[in-house]
Structures are given as C-alpha cells and as structure tokens.
Amino acid sequence: xxxxxxxxxxxxxxxxxxxxxxxxxxxxxxxxxxxxxxxxxxxxxxxxxxxxxxxxxxxxxxxxxxxxxxxxxxxxxxxxxxxxxxxxxxxxxxxxxxxxxxxxxxxxxxxxxxxxxxxxxxxxxxxxxxxxxxxxxxxxxxxxxxxxxxxxxxxxxxxxxxxxxxxxxxxxxxxxxxxxxxxxxxxxxxxxxxxxxxxxxxxxxxxxxxxxxxxxxxxxxxxxxxxxxxxxxxxxxxxxxxxxxxxxxxxxxxxxxxxxxxxxxxxxxxxxxxxxxxxxxxxxxxxxxxxxxxxxxxxxxxxxxxxxxxxxxxxxxxxxxxxxxxxxxxxxxxxxxxxxxxxxxxxxxxxxxxxxxxxxxxxxxxxxxxxxxxxxxxx
Amino acid sequence: xxxxxxxxxxxxxxxxxxxxxxxxxxxxxxxxxxxxxxxxxxxxxxxxxxxxxxxxxxxxxxxxxxxxxxxxxxxxxxxxxxxxxxxxxxxxxxxxxxxxxxxxxxxxxxxxxxxxxxxxxxxxxxxxxxxxxxxxxxxxxxxxxxxxxxxxxxxxxxxxxxxxxxxxxxxxxxxxxxxxxxxxxxxxxxxxxxxxxxxxxxxxxxxxxxxxxxxxxxxxxxxxxxxxxxxxxxxxxxxxxxxxxxxxxxxxxxxxxxxx
Numbered sequence: 027x028x029x030x031x032x033x034x035x036x037x038x039x040x041x042x043x044x045x046x047x048x049x050x051x052x053x054x055x056x057x058x059x060x061x062x063x064x065x066x067x068x069x070x071x072x073x074x075x076x077x078x079x080x081x082x083x084x085x086x087x088x089x090x091x092x093x094x095x096x097x098x099x100x101x102x103x104x105x106x107x108x109x110x111x112x113x114x115x116x117x118x119x120x121x122x123x124x125x126x127x128x129x130x131x132x133x134x135x136x137x138x139x140x141x142x143x144x145x146x147x148x149x150x151x152x153x154x155x156x157x158x159x160x161x162x163x164x165x166x167x168x169x170x171x172x173x174x175x176x177x178x179x180x181x182x183x184x185x186x187x188x189x190x191x192x193x194x195x196x197x198x199x200x201x202x203x204x205x206x207x208x209x210x211x212x213x214x215x216x217x218x219x220x221x222x223x224x225x226x227x228x229x230x231x232x233x234x235x236x237x238x239x240x241x242x243x244x245x246x247x248x249x250x251x252x253x254x255x256x257x258x259x260x261x262x263x264x265x266x267x268x269x270x271x272x273x274x275x276x277x278x279x280x281x282x283x284x285x286x287x288x289x290x291x292x293x294x295x296x297x298x299x300x301x302x303x304x305x306x307x308x309x310x311x312x313x314x315x316x317x318x319x320x321x322x323x324x325x326x327x328x329x330x331x332x333x334x335x336x337x338x339x340x341x342x343x344x345x346x347x348x349x350x351x352x353x354x355x356x357x358x359x360x361x362x363x364x365x366x367x368x369x370x371x372x373x374x375x376x377x378x379x380x381x382x383x384x385x386x387x388x389x390x391x392x393x394x395x396x397x398x399x400x401x402x403x404x405x
Numbered sequence: 406x407x408x409x410x411x412x413x414x415x416x417x418x419x420x421x422x423x424x425x426x427x428x429x430x431x432x433x434x435x436x437x438x439x440x441x442x443x444x445x446x447x448x449x450x451x452x453x454x455x456x457x458x459x460x461x462x463x464x465x466x467x468x469x470x471x472x473x474x475x476x477x478x479x480x481x482x483x484x485x486x487x488x489x490x491x492x493x494x495x496x497x498x499x500x501x502x503x504x505x506x507x508x509x510x511x512x513x514x515x516x517x518x519x520x521x522x523x524x525x526x527x528x529x530x531x532x533x534x535x536x537x538x539x540x541x542x543x544x545x546x547x548x549x550x551x552x553x554x555x556x557x558x559x560x561x562x563x564x565x566x567x568x569x570x571x572x573x574x575x576x577x578x579x580x581x582x583x584x585x586x587x588x589x590x591x592x593x594x595x596x597x598x599x600x601x602x603x604x605x606x607x608x609x610x611x612x613x614x615x616x617x618x619x620x621x622x623x624x625x626x627x628x629x630x631x632x633x634x635x636x637x638x639x640x641x642x643x644x645x646x647x648x649x650x651x652x653x654x655x656x657x658x659x660x661x662x663x664x665x
C-alpha cells in the first residue's frame with residue numbers, strides 16, 4: 027500500500043508498509059516551513075497510525091531541511107515513541123542530522139505551569155494592592171503638601187521658570203479649545219433650553235438658565251475636564267518618561283526631591299490657570315447663548331440685565347473656587363500617575379490613560395462634594 | 406603623575422541583603438572601596454550589579470545591612486544628613502538620564518542652582534569647564550536629543566561632577582557604545598581618577614575596560630547570591646580558584662574557545 031502527499035514546493039511524503047510489516051515514511055526534497063506545513067498532518071497521521079509497529083523514516087532524498095523540517099522529524103519520533111514502537115531515521119545527511127538533534131525535544135520532564143491562584147488568594151492580593159495604592163496616595167499627598175508648604179515659606183525654592191512655562195502651556199495653550207467648546211456649549215444649552223421654555227412663553231429666562239449654569243457649574247467643570255485631557259495626561263506622560271529614563275532617579279541622587287521639583291510647579295500652575303480657563307469657558311458660553319437669545323428676538327441689554335439680576339457674586343466666586351480645586355486635583359493625579367509609572371513605553375501609555383480616567387473621576391467626586399457643601403451652607 | 410590610593414576606605418558595604426518585593430537577589434554582600442581607587446562591580450546579567458549600585462547610592466533601601474559613605478550610613482540617613490551624603494557622590498545612569506528639556510549647560514548648572522549661591526556667570530564658567538573635562542567643548546547649548554549616545558554619557562558624567570563629588574558611580578558606562586567610543590570614555594575615567602583623585606565605582610561587564618581602568622574588581626554571581634571573587638583583574642585571571650571566573654577574565658567560553 028502506498029499513499030503519497032506532495033507539496034508544490036518540492037517535498038514529497040510517501041507512506042508504505044514493508045514486507046515485515048514496518049511502517050515506512052519516505053521523505054524527499056526540500057523540508058522548509060512552507061512544504062512542511064503541507065505535509066505535517068499526513069505525516070503525523072501516518073506516524074500515529076503505526077501504533078506499536080516499528081516506524082522507519084527514509085530521509086535519504088531530503089536535500090534541505092530547516093527548523094520546521096527538523097521539528098517535523100522530532101514530532102514523528104515523539105509520536106512513534108508514544109505509540110510504543112521502535113523508531114528509526116535512515117539516510118539523513120550528517121549536517122541535517124545535527125540540526126534535528128538540536129530541535130529534538132529534551133527527555134527531561136517539563137514542569138507543568140503553576141496552577142492559577144485561587145479566588146481567595148487573588149482576593150487577598152488585590153486587597154494588599156489596594157492597600158498599597160492607598161498608602162502611596164496618602165504619602166504622595168502628604169509629600170506634596172509638605173513641599174507646597176515649604177515653597178510657600180521659602181518662595182525662592184520654587185522653580186519659577188518651570189512654573190511659568192507650564193502655566194503657559196496648560197493655560198494659554200488651552201485657550202482656543204476652551205473658548206471653542208464653551209461657545210458651542212452655550213449655544214446648545216440656549217437652544218435646548220429655549221425649546222421647552224417656548225411652550226410657556228418663557229424664552230426670556232434662557233438668560234437666567236445660561237448665566238447660572240455656565241458660571242456656577244459648567245464653566246469650571248468643562249475647563250477642568252479639558253485640562254485633564256490636555257495637561258493631566260501630559261503631566262503623566264512627561265513624568266512617566268522621566269521615570270523610565272531614570273531622570274527621576276537622577277533627581278533623587280542629586281538630592282532634589284522629585285515632588286518639589288516636578289509636582290509643585292505643575293500643581294501651582296494648574297491651580298492658577300484653571301480659574302482663568304473656567305472664566306473663559308463661561309464667558310464664551312454666554313456669548314454663544316447671547317447669539318441664540320438675540321435670534322429669539324430679545325435685545326442684548328435684556329440678556330445682560332437678566333444675568334446680572336440672577337447671578338449672585340457667590341455663584342461666580344464659588345465657581346472659581348471649584349475650578350481651583352479641580353486644577354489641584356487634576357495636576358496632582360496626573361503627577362502621581364507619572365511617578366507611579368513602571369518600566370517601558372507601555373507603562374507610560376498606561377499611566378497617561380489612568381491619569382485622564384482618575385482625573386475625571388476626581389473632578390466628578392469633588393463636584394458632588396461641592397454641590398452637597400453649597401447646599402448645606404445654603405449658597 | 407601616578408594615582409594615589411589611600412588605605413582608608415571611603416565606602417563600606419556591610420552584610421547587605423537586597424532585592425525587589427519578596428525576591429532576594431543577593432545576600433550578605435560586604436566589601437570596602439578605598440579612597441581614590443577605581444572599583445568595578447562585575448557579574449553576569451541578573452546577578453544584581455545595578456541593584457547593588459542603587460542600594461549604595463540610597464535609591465533603594467536594602468532589606469538589611471549598612472552602606473557607609475565617608476563614615477555616614479546612607480541607609481538610615483534622612484533629611485539634612487542624607488543630603489550631606491548625596492552631595493559627596495555623583496551618579497551616571499545607564500542611559501545618561503539627562504533632563505531632556507534642558508541644554509547640556511543647564512543640566513550641569515541645575516545642581517549648582519539648587520545647592521549654591523553662585524552667580525549665574527560663575528555657574529556658566531564652571532559648567533563649561535566640566536564639559537571640557539569630558540571633551541565636550543562647544544556643545545553647551547545643545548539638547549540631549551541632539552547629541553550622540555557616547556556624548557550623552559560623557560555629558561552625564563560632567564553633570565555628575567557638577568558639585569565636585571568625591572565618589573562617582575557609573576552604571577554600565579560602555580553599554581551600547583562602539584569599542585572606540587567606549588575606549589575614549591575609559592580614558593576619560595582614568596584621567597579623572599588620576600588628576601582629580603575621584604573614587605570611581607563602576608558597574609560593567611566590558612572586559613577591555615576592566616583591564617584598562619580597574620584597580621580592584623568584585624564578581625557577583627546569581628547562583629551564589631553574592632560575591633564570589635575579589636581582587637585585581639590580573640589576580641583573578643591568573644589565580645582565582647573558581648574556574649569560570651578565570652575563564653571569564655581570559656574571555657574563554659566553557660568549551661575553551663576564546664570569544665572575539
């Protein structure tokens with residue numbers, strides 16, 4: 027009985043049974059990755075079919091064999107051994123024989139991979155991890171506060187040039203987008219507000235709605251979210267890259283605390299620019315709203331009068347105060363994520379992502395706390 | 406002028422056990438570095454050479470043991486005491502770790518700005534002279550990204566010397582450099598050790614450098630988790646009782662061939 031499989035690129039497998047009942051696999055031609063791929067299934071099936079009968083591989087006509095071919099020969103040998111029959115490799119050229127010997131599976135028992143940890147173990151580990159994260163957060167906050175206090179006591183210790191440069195990048199650089207987003211936000215809010223109000227002929231109050239929500243809530247919130255996206259991520263990436271490049275280590279061994287050196291200027295810069303950005307967002311939002319207001323047929327002066335009437339000074343001050351706190355949170359979280367960066371380029375990506383996500387979460391939580399606090403205080 | 410090595414130790418490492426997390430990389434490592442010598446820490450990949458260096462400069466805290474620098478323990482030092490020790494050392498990191506947003510001159514001036522009241526003009530002058538020490542005149546206003554890897558390492562060495570430290574720690578100075586650049590760096594190291602009397606602690610596995618610059622070598626081993634040999638390179642090549650250490654210094658592989 028003879029069956030033959032041939033591969034287009036010149037390797038042939040012939041399966042025969044000798045007179046004595048031995049299974050014979052004849053291999054011929056070039057055993058490279060592509061030809062071996064075509065022969066593999068048939069060759070292995072034939073090898074397994076041999077069972078406990080002797081299996082002989084005639085490889086005298088193999089004129090080339092690379093790692094894939096060697097792997098095939100090693101796999102056939104292993105299959106034969108599992109079947110319990112004798113295995114013999116005949117006629118393979120000496121140089122190719124050496125290659126096959128290199129690939130042959132080692133006879134040593136390969137240790138099984140360790141079993142995955144149980145639920146309890148994983149729960150414990152994640153508990154420990156959370157505890158460590160919390161510890162880091164607390165100690166980072168403490169260090170940052172101490173560094174800030176020492177800068178306030180000795181203003182000369184502040185890296186003024188860095189702080190100004192960062193404020194410029196995070197503040198002036200963000201102005202166009204903040205103004206654009208604020209304008210659209212005002213426009214949309216006014217439109218959406220006008221639709222239900224029209225039913226009650228109350229479009230005139232669109233100005234009240236807009237003034238209060240922009241100045242008190244949306245301006246600071248939008249500015250802070252944009253700061254997270256633009257600068258929180260940038261802080262994490264900058265500091266993370268410095269960590270990967272051992273620059274943080276270099277600072278430490280120079281005796282310069284990274285927190286004072288890198289975190290304080292960023293936090294101060296963010297704290298200073300977010301109120302300005304929030305104001306810009308609010309004002310451009312009001313401008314967008316004004317456009318809609320005028321298209322509803324009211325004069326500009328009505329718009330201004332209604333807002334001045336409606337909005338209390340504390341609404342504005344509270345908004346700015348919130349903006350300042352958001353700035354501190356966003357910058358602090360961005361820097362913390364940067365300092366926590368592990369090794370390699372992927373780690374920088376991870377900390378950037380997590381800076382944005384935790385920044386936004388921090389803003390949402392703080393905003394909620396502010397809302398509750400303002401409510402309790404009755405302002 | 407020949408180099409003067411005093412018999413008084415400037416660094417004393419005592420029974421240091423260190424590693425990461427739960428993993429101990431080496432145990433009970435003790436040795437002394439003498440004032441003025443070029444001391445090389447040697448060993449295969451993963452044996453903890455860089456970890457040992459980072460424990461010596463106070464970047465990591467060992468699990469146990471002491472590292473004394475000029476008589477003061479850096480492991481337990483905090484605040485002003487720690488700063489006093491750090492002022493005595495300079496570190497050159499594997500990739501240089503220059504601050505990318507600053508020019509070379511600003512990089513070198515940074516520690517002076519932070520720790521001295523020197524006027525700006527004096528700082529410029531000193532920083533330029535440090536660059537000259539490592540043969541980098543004319544690159545003052547370049548950024549780290551604009552110069553080659555070898556120049557970056559020399560600039561990092563100049564920065565490490567900004568405050569005239571007594572000890573310079575170098576982490577794999579020849580890693581990633583071509584043989585000629587690496588040899589030039591070795592010349593710079595020898596010259597600084599000879600003329601300024603700086604003590605060098607160098608982590609490397611570049612054999613050519615070791616023969617040229619090292620006064621004394623310790624060899625760490627991953628299996629033994631500690632120091633397996635101490636001596637001059639020639640002593641270790643000819644007389645070390647461990648065969649693989651002798652082979653290492655002769656550049657031989659286990660089968661007796663000499664590696665290129």
